[in-house]
Amino acid sequence: MKPSKSKIKIFFLGLFMLPLFLAVLFSLLKLWSPALLKFPNAIEIYADFFISLTDNSVLEAISSTARLVLISSLVSIILGILFSFLLNLNKWIWSIFEPTLDFLRSIPVTFFIPAFAVILGISSPNIIWILAAIPSSLLIIVNVLHGIKQQNLNRLHQYYLISGKKSKISAFIKVTFFEVLPYFIAGFKISLSYAIVIVTVLEYMQMGNETGLGTLVYNEMEQLNYKRVYSIIIIVGLIGYILNQLIGRISQKYGRF
Amino acid sequence: MGVILKNLTFQHTDSIHPIIENLNLEIKENETIALLGISGSGKSTLLNLISSFQKPDSGSIKLVNIDKSEVSYIRQSAMDMLFPWLTVKENIEFALKERNQLDSGAKERLVSLIKILGLTEKVNKKRYPTELSGGEKKRLSFACGLSYSPKLILLDEAFTGIDFSLKWELWSFLRAEIKRTKATAILVTHDFDEAIFLADRIVFFNSKKQIDSKEVNVNKTDIIDIEKSVSEPSFIKTKGETLKIYKEINEAL
Numbered sequence: 001m002k003p004s005k006s007k008i009k010i011f012f013l014g015l016f017m018l019p020l021f022l023a024v025l026f027s028l029l030k031l032w033s034p035a036l037l038k039f040p041n042a043i044e045i046y047a048d049f050f051i052s053l054t055d056n057s058v059l060e061a062i063s064s065t066a067r068l069v070l071i072s073s074l075v076s077i078i079l080g081i082l083f084s085f086l087l088n089l090n091k092w093i094w095s096i097f098e099p100t101l102d103f104l105r106s107i108p109v110t111f112f113i114p115a116f117a118v119i120l121g122i123s124s125p126n127i128i129w130i131l132a133a134i135p136s137s138l139l140i141i142v143n144v145l146h147g148i149k150q151q152n153l154n155r156l157h158q159y160y161l162i163s164g165k166k167s168k169i170s171a172f173i174k175v176t177f178f179e180v181l182p183y184f185i186a187g188f189k190i191s192l193s194y195a196i197v198i199v200t201v202l203e204y205m206q207m208g209n210e211t212g213l214g215t216l217v218y219n220e221m222e223q224l225n226y227k228r229v230y231s232i233i234i235i236v237g238l239i240g241y242i243l244n245q246l247i248g249r250i251s252q253k254y255g256r257f
Numbered sequence: 258m259g260v261i262l263k264n265l266t267f268q269h270t271d272s273i274h275p276i277i278e279n280l281n282l283e284i285k286e287n288e289t290i291a292l293l294g295i296s297g298s299g300k301s302t303l304l305n306l307i308s309s310f311q312k313p314d315s316g317s318i319k320l321v322n323i324d325k326s327e328v329s330y331i332r333q334s335a336m337d338m339l340f341p342w343l344t345v346k347e348n349i350e351f352a353l354k355e356r357n358q359l360d361s362g363a364k365e366r367l368v369s370l371i372k373i374l375g376l377t378e379k380v381n382k383k384r385y386p387t388e389l390s391g392g393e394k395k396r397l398s399f400a401c402g403l404s405y406s407p408k409l410i411l412l413d414e415a416f417t418g419i420d421f422s423l424k425w426e427l428w429s430f431l432r433a434e435i436k437r438t439k440a441t442a443i444l445v446t447h448d449f450d451e452a453i454f455l456a457d458r459i460v461f462f463n464s465k466k467q468i469d470s471k472e473v474n475v476n477k478t479d480i481i482d483i484e485k486s487v488s489e490p491s492f493i494k495t496k497g498e499t500l501k502i503y504k505e506i507n508e509a510l
Binding site for chain 1 (some may be wrong): 309327332351355404
């Protein structure tokens with residue numbers, strides 16, 4: 001179904017409002033910040049943003065962060081789906097592991113750093129995506145399990161009747177998978193945002209990585225280069241926005257039911 | 258015999274009394290019966306048991322000359338029967354594809370089924386079930402449920418919530434299909450006209466077990482026009498008798 005003209009207009013208005021909103025924010029920060037800090041104005045920030053897109057160190061950082069987000073997302077998809085279906089094998093397994101899952105969900109991922117630092121070493125390049133994959137997987141597990149619980153049992157029974165089959169595997173492939181898909185996509189969308197936040201924060205903490213957008217923000221801040229700091233923040237926001245739009249499109253196509 | 262139910266008992270886990278208790282019922286091959294009774298009397302539960310959706314606590318269900326794969330269950334909620342991720346055409350072809358029976362003959366039959374049910378435009382435009390109106394969803398659910406020419410058709414208030422013209426259209430269609438495939442059918446309904454028009458026999462249910470069985474004597478083969486059939490003296494007589502028994506049962510409760 002094609003979007004209406006008014007929806008397209010609102011979409012472009014939203015795109016126009018974003019830089020305007022940021023410009024107001026930057027101007028207010030400049031207004032209230034101590035003169036000593038030499039906060040840049042909005043024009044300087046936008047000029048630097050476009051320059052930064054041609055800067056090799058920024059491009060390298062984008063690629064490094066994107067790689068870590070991608071790895072952690074892929075791992076969380078695999079772990080999320082695998083564990084959800086293992087936990088759903090029967091109600092007893094789910095009941096046994098439910099308290100553990102809820103317990104883990106409440107703990108900020110940064111609290112796991114000491115444990116993983118001991119196992120992998122604080123300078124391990126893998127520590128970031130592993131830590132990012134933990135909450136992302138948990139989010140997918142919770143959503144997929146919810147989807148399985150919400151699935152229409154009448155429809156599942158209908159499959160067995162009209163297909164003339166009894167195989168649970170074929171029922172899973174033909175029915176349950178599609179029933180759960182919207183829940184999986186919703187979980188993945190949130191987990192992706194989590195992954196971006198966690199990866200950049202851990203990079204900022206200079207964990208196991210010498211590059212990445214988080215590391216770059218830290219380094220630029222050390223040098224009081226606020227223009228670049230803001231530019232990188234805009235880049236991180238844009239990456240998140242683009243990924244959200246992408247998942248939104250996938251969700252519209254495959255998860256609209 | 259088509260379906261034989263012996264001493265059937267079933268109790269829901271959250272209920273203190275069985276909803277079906279020691280029910281005995283025999284449905285002949287090619288026979289259509291209607292189950293009439295107040296809500297909560299166990300009519301839909303009986304269909305769930307026959308279709309193996311639920312298992313009886315005791316008693317037996319025997320399908321004679323009917324394989325379990327030849328059962329169709331058309332429900333009140335069309336979306337319970339449809340796969341929203343498939344297009345209208347894919348939904349209609351789904352059963353036959355799963356059974357590896359989608360040959361050219363079957364395709365031809367499906368084309369005529371689609372035409373009769375007025376779904377050609379939706380098929381051509383590759384619409385999804387969620388893009389259809391309530392009536393169109395209902396038609397599609399009939400197309401899906403009857404696409405594989407089932408030998409036992411279970412209908413659980415399948416005509417509820419649709420306008421009269423579509424209801425009458427679907428009644429005629431169903432009757433023609435039952436006649437063509439020589440199927441046995443069990444329909445749960447609250448509509449006396451529907452029961453009399455479609456069924457050979459009406460079985461009355463109270464909250465515990467089958468209470469009375471009534472033969473419907475309407476010469477169905479001669480009546481194609483529903484408007485004409487409802488004004489037939491035999492139809493009016495049967496409706497009066499049905500109403501009387503129904504009232505007696507409810508007053509006895």
